[in-house]
Amino acid sequence: MEQVLAFTSSLIEITTVLSIMGISISIIMLLYRAIAGPTNPDRAVALDTIGINLMALAGVIAILLVTTKFNDVILLIGILLFIGTVALAKFLEKGVIIERDVD
């Protein structure tokens, strides 16, 4: 039983470290797209996806540190990401984020 537990915990550790490496590579590649993207919508989508990867990174690190205190942070990143992306999209499409009068 002890052996199984030790094996499982080491398996979790190896898996989380591998996931962190994968997410980091993904963020670096997205960073290239955010810097070198030919148009501004490319950069907006790259930043949005970087945020999603950041959510994943926070979740994996919460597993690695054995804590549940990060769950709020993950939800918070998602919410702020959504609002930021909506604001960027409205700026790119209409040139104004909060319109004075629609309809």
Next chain:
Amino acid sequence: MARTNDIILRTTTTLIAFILFGFSIYLFLAGHNAPGGGFIGGLMTSAAIVLMYMAYGFRAMQKVLPVSFRYFVPAGLLIAVGTGIGSFVFDQPFLSHTYGYFHLPVLGKTELATALLFDLGVYITVIGVTMTIILTIADDIDEE
């Protein structure tokens, strides 16, 4: 320019704004024993209001929320200072806080602290400051 149709954004906003308000109230109440508190709760509430402003525009939101957010700042500061001054009534130093255990109908035995009232002041002040900044920047046409 043809009028654009924001139906996806607006339908999503009606759903997500409720989740944001609920999450902000959760963060506000969780601040005593877990991450959260008045500051981040107020920021979440103002994020929800900003999202509604982005989806529906200035004029529609003034009909929905006919309040001036700059009155939130003195109201929140008054609540925060009031909890500090309230400790003088009980012959205690300024900003002394206390707590007690109460039996609430649904929640059972609950610890209620007067620090929550101070946090409420922070919450309202943060909403007022954030919304005042954002709406003042967004409002670029002269109102004569």
